[in-house]
Structure formats: structure tokens, C-alpha cells
Amino acid sequence: MMHHLSSDARTALGRAGISRRSFLKGSGALVVAFSSATVADSLGVVFAQGFNGTGSVQLDSWLAVGRDGIVTAYTGKCDFGQGLYTAQMQLVAEEMCVPLNRVRLIQCDTSITPDQGTTSGQQSHPTNFNQANLALAGATARQALIRMASETLGVPASDLVARDGIVAVKTDSSRSARYGDLIGGRRFNLQLDQSAARKHPREWSVLGTPVPRVDMRDMVMGRFEFVHNVKVPGMLHGRVVRPPEVGATVGSVDDKSIGELPGIVKVVVKGNFVGVVAQKPWQAMQGAERLNVSWTRGTPLAPHTDLYAGIRKQPARDTLLVDSGDVDARLAAAATVLRSTYHHPYQMHASIGSSCAVADVQGDKATLWSATQSAYPTRNTSAMLLGLKPESIRVIYVRGAGCYGLNGADTVTYDAALLSQAIGRPVRVQLSRKDEMAWENFGNAFVIDQRVALDPAGNISVWDYEAWSAARGARPGYNTPGNVVTGFLVGSSPAPFAPRTPAPAPGTPLNNGSNTAPSYIAGRVRESAQGAGVIRSERVLSHRVLSPFFTGPLRAPERLQNTFAHECFMDEVAAHVKADPVEYRLKHLNHARLSAAVRVAAKAATWEQRPSPQPDRPRAGKVSGRGIACVCYEGDNGYVAMVADVTVDQDSGRIQVTRLVIAQDSGPISNPDGMRNQIEGGALQGISRALGEEVTWDDRKITSVDWSSYHSLTLGFAPPTVDIVLLNQTDVEACGSGETSITVVAPAIGNAIFDATGVRLREVPFTPERVLSALRGRSV
């Protein structure tokens, strides 16, 4: 039922060029959407796309109705396992008033879908499910069909209703017109209509219901096509040879060193990019392993143990998010000032499948099958690396292994493209486990200092946040292929790093997209206070320094690190004044939706009102505790609170999370089961990141390069009971739910460990060694 293109269709397209005409010939999904007479016309759809990441104002860019009434929708937001494909089908079915099985969806194909930039940051729900883009296209189309039926039937539009692919007279259903007859095979030639009425959630019959994933059956049956499964006739197999050390460059490459190996087709060297192409995947692997490349020594790396001290000392780019101007004076005058420093390591996406892509570069044209979250940007940056025009490249999104952000999908797309161009034949590249883990764009390391002053009543009167984080590269966007390793190796630079001190004045309105500001400050910038809290004496200052490693967005980028520090520190302050952590949070919040999430989570967890830590704690053996954390994700893109129950084994230092209660408000819920799946997965992934995951290195290279050196939890760990309360808010805008739960896991666990033991852990991950060390340091 999942209508992505068959390999045959892709092949036909790749061979014939990139016109929509040839695409239509090869694709069953689209042939039903357009009669052959209008195929040429539909080329206009391509020209109507916006090429700037903002979608398209043309209705025909989003939707087409076939003569058989099948609705084909085009989206620039892709499904990498989060269930978005199914949810978008529900959206189209709902707004178009057709059953789900009459909807076809084509996602992220630069020759036919709107350019919606990158699918990331749990922005797809807000982008495509509110009064814009795909949702508005559905409403505009339904309104247009009713208008057409009104003319055909000679009945006022107000007397008509759309349902099941027909427009009928409300009082006489025998008088009706089928969508296929009204518009089938023809273009609407309309712009999206901002006034087109969306259906209110109370009218929904498809959206808002737990429609099973349309791709689930094929995945479970082993029939789903991942990018790893794409086959193109004549396809060869490539492997890359990455530098053995950070900063190493190619001295010389001895092609003859693998001359005797069977199946080797070519060794490709371009700058510091080295790859081997062979007939078979195993041959390419062996070739890459055995190829004799002499590399220069890399750049010495500061010891892992100096990470956090080192970050503070480097030239920085400073950003001031909020500054009430009175923080230093008030801290100096305060009777009680509390301070703490939190550390968060580099962590990685570490997709279970190493990244893969297939490229077919033929002369001045190229087709790239890629699991990138950024089909259009990847088209442009690939064009830069290949020396081709962007419009000569077609990027077709095909799902890879779950990515959680900028994993190796973008860089391996460049790898495949470069090798295919060098050899003039289609090439499939899949990275080795080590190449994936040593060279992906890691989540940033953070050092966060915070101070608060307390008023005589024990409330927080000043909150001062100052953080240092390390970054290098990022998503390549439309013009910076050097932001990922392959682009860098062939000579493109990462986005330049420009130190800046002091920081310019804060911009308005408050941009808390990285959750740099804690939820408890007022967030006042000039006349506008857009924070979620009440603390008016506030300063949020960030220092960005250069990382030796590539970094990039990893699920809840920066928001997770910042929230760990905010929410644990808030707990420290509550404990200092012997306040209940829930009550103390609510006292400092000024945000109805976040406060509601906190209250609902606490109630569902039967939260016992008392300060932490709990009294009369035994100092050996197993003890249990509870902790809470919350956040307004990206400031305004989802509201979550989590209560964690943990058991701490004080003899081994092991933490077991026994229960998570999560209250989540993401506006109107499009698919409750899909939302739960995202919240559950995020929560458990958060446990893995909180308890075990940390990028490591020695003096020259990354050493966390496989599953024995990078410590992810497996299916073997006893998962907690996960209780989720979905707060369905139908009169507000849709927001995201893919990155919310993971953001609050580490602080909820850290606060629970404190509750159980009285020990505060200020560095992730909470490994048994760190827990034991902290327990040993307890005052008697």
C-alpha cells in the first residue's frame, strides 16, 4: 500500500533523464493519477515548485486528482520511521474527504515534490498540518471541488457536501458529482487559498484516529525497500577509505596494493577523498580495507578528560538571548546564591544501519537515491561537488535506518555521487560501521554554568545561565557541502567560524528554539516577555567554540543538553529550600500549557508532595526515588512533563528506570498511536543517552566506533513501564512530538537519583562508575 516508486520506475527514470513524463511512464502510482492526455501538461507542476524550502503556493504542486478519483499528494516532508507518511495520508484523506485507500503520497523527490527544505526538528506536524502547505492544499482543493460541483449541478455551494470522493447535495444525495469527473486528470490552476476552511478536529473521522502505519506490514514481512535495497541495472559497489585520524591528509595511494583482488574496478582519489569501486559489495569492502594509503599524521586532540575545561578556554562566538541588565548587581546583593555546573558529552546518532546511498551520474545528469532528510538541499550541494547544475540532479528520498538527525545519510550520498561520477556507472555505497561512527556529525558537547539568587521567601529572583558548546559543520543546507565529512575531504570548507565577543544585544522576539533559556524566566527582550516563567532578573549567554569533530543536529539538538542543566538545577534549588519539586516548578511558571502538563504528569504518577531527597535513606543496597522534568520544546513546539521512577543499586552503581509517566501536549493529535510510538521511543532512547552513550577519543582519533565502544542499550534491558497521557488540544495549532520526550529524560532520571540517594549527578551519562564515585563522595 505504500506507494513509493518501484526500483523499476526509478531505473526507467534515471535512464531516460529526469522529466516527469518518463517518470509517469514508469510509475504505477502516478499513472492512475493522470490520464495520458495530460501527462505533458503535468510537467507544469514541476515548474510551479518553490525552490527555497518553503513549499509552493500552487495547489497543483501538492495534489492531483485522477479520473478514477484517486488523490495523489506530494510532500516535501519525509518519513524516516516516525510515521509521518501515514499521518500525511490521513491529513489528505481528511481534508479531501476521501477514504484513506484512495490517497497516494509521494514524498521528497526533487523532480516532483514541493521543496520543503529539511524534515527535522519535529517541524513537519506544525508545517504541514496547520493552515498552510499540504493541509491548506487539501482544504483549497475540497473548496474548489465544491465550487465546481456547484456549477455542474446548478446548486449553491452552501447546499453541497463533500464526502467519499463525491460532492453531493446535502438534502438529496442522488444529486452528486464525482471528483474524477469534476477535475480528474486536469490541473486545478489555483493558488493555495488562505481562507479555505480546514476541518475542525471535532469533525475529523480519519485524522485523530490511530490509523496503523501503512508501511508496517512490509517492514515486518521483510519486503520494505530501504535505500540499502535500491538496485539499479549495472550498479557497482563502492566503499570509502576515511582518514585514520582527525585532520590526516592523503600522501599517496597505491592502487596496486589491491590490484590482485577480484572484482576491483577503480580506486578513486579526489583531494582527501578516497574510495574503491568493485563489482560486489564484499569485494569493495575488502578493497577498502586493504588499500594502501599513506596518510599524514592527524591533528593532536586534547585528552577526553580535558574536554569540559578546554571548551571554556577557546575563542568563542557569543550570543545573548536575554539580559535584564541587573543580574550581576542582584547576585552580588543577594543573601543566598546557588550555583552549579553541568556537563554533557558529544553523543552520536549511531544509526543501526550504516548509511547508504545509490548514485547514477551520467554526463551532466545525475540521479541520487538518498535517505537524506534534506532532498532539495542535497540536490544543490551535490551539484556543487559534481560541478553540475542543481536542476540536472534528481534526489529521490528512500528511507534509511532511523537517523534521529544528521547521521551519515548526507555524506554517503556525496560518496556515492563522487564514485559514480568517477566511473560513469551507477554506484551503491554503504559505509562501514566505523566510518559511520567516527565521522558522523555528533551532537554537541556542552558545559553549562548556572546561578540563581533566592529571595527571603525562598523563591528564585535571579537566574543566570552561561554555556559553552563545541561545534563544527552542520547540515550542509543549500550551499555548504563541507559541513559533512565527504564535502570537507574533497575540498569544501565547513561554515566559517567567526568568534564574536561581546555578544550583540538580544534580538526580539525571544528565540528559544534551542531551549537555551530555562522555562522559569520571563524571557523579556525589550517590551516583549515570551518566556514561560516568572523570573524577571535573567541572563542567558552562550559561547560557541570550534570543535575538532563534525557536529550537527542530533534529536533534540542543544535542547536536550540545555534542558538537562535547567531541570536538574531547578531541582537543586527546590531541594535547597526544601520545596516539593513539582510545586516549586509551578510557582515559577507562567505558562498554562506547560503547567498543565506538569500537573497531569504528577497526578498520573501519584506524585507524593514532599521535598527531595527522601528522608531516612539507607546508604547501601537498592533505593528508589522519583524525579520530574519539563520543557516547552523549542519554546513553543510541544509541551511535555515527565516523572521518572528509578532504582539505584548503591553497591554496583547501576540505575534502573522502572517507570516513566509522560504528559504531552502537541496541539490537535493527528494519530494518537503514532504519537505514542514517538514518545515511547524518544523516552527509551533518552534513557540510553542518559545512562550510557558518550563519544570517546584518544590523542588522534575517535575510539567509539562500534557497539562495544559506544554504549547503547539493547533489547536486553528491562524497559520501564511507560505511561503516556496525551493532552489533545483542538483549538490551538498542531505542534511536534518527535523530540519532546527525549529532551526531559536525563533530568528526570538525574532528579530521581537525587531523590533516592541525595547525590546530584551533573554529568551525562550516569554510568555505574560515575554513580559509585558520586555515592562515595557523599558527606557522612
Place this chain on the structure above:
Amino acid sequence: MSLLTLKVNGRSQQVEVDPATPLLFVLSDDLELRGPKFGCGLGQCGACTVIVDGQATRSCVTPVSAVTGREVTTLEGLGTAESPHPLQQAFIDEQAAQCGFCLSGVILTAKAFLDRNPRATDEQIQQALSGVLCRCFANVRMLKAIRRYAGERTA
């Protein structure tokens, strides 16, 4: 290169390969099967899992020559399109996946283990899956689906 006869998903097939080639590449490249996947190439994650004569086997570290004359079952060979294996049906019913890349490891490891240990406890099932990764962490649903299947087959 050698001409080897493999029995995969009930069908005998001949392939001409280097006998040292890991089984995974023969399955995914020569036989174009989509179930077993390259995750790590080190036998650490489980994505390449197949069942060989009833035993869950990491095909990325198993030379193809080691399975000639033996029954190899991949995820697509477990059930048919019309009639999924009951364990697969349990995964569908529980919507127990996100990206789905890990499913060969999860489903086939659990299947082979429960065939031998039909009355396994939850702890034993988790222990059996301790070398299997799901990086989307659909663990709760997956374990629920496996328990559901285990309960149904012993009921």
C-alpha cells in the same frame, strides 16, 4: 569463485561467489532479499540475522560456505504476504517498529529462541535479545508483541 547451492526460504538456489563471502551479501545482493541488512558487519547489532537450521545466525559474519546444505530462513521467508507468521502478525498488531531496519534481528532472534524455549519468562526473553539493537527504541512494543506471540503459542 565457487558454485554453491543454497536453500533459502524453502527454495534451492545456485550462486557463484567467493565461498568466504559473508552470507549477508549473497542474500542481499545476489538473491536480492530485503530482510537481512548490513548494520555493523561485526555481528554486534543483529540487523543481518537469519535462521539457519533453527538457530538465529548473524549472516554478516557467517561465510556463505558454512550454510550450504542447510535451511536458511530470512524475515521475508518467515510468513507469506497473505499469511504472516504469528510473530510477525503480533508485531503488526502492536505496531512494534519505527524505522524497521532492526526487525530481522528482533523477530528472528525471538522466534528461534521461543521455538526452543516456549515457556520462557520475560527476563529470559530479554536476555535472549541482549545482543539485538533497536536504535529507535521501540522496545516496549516489541517486547509486548513477543510476549503476545509467546502467550498465544503456549495457550
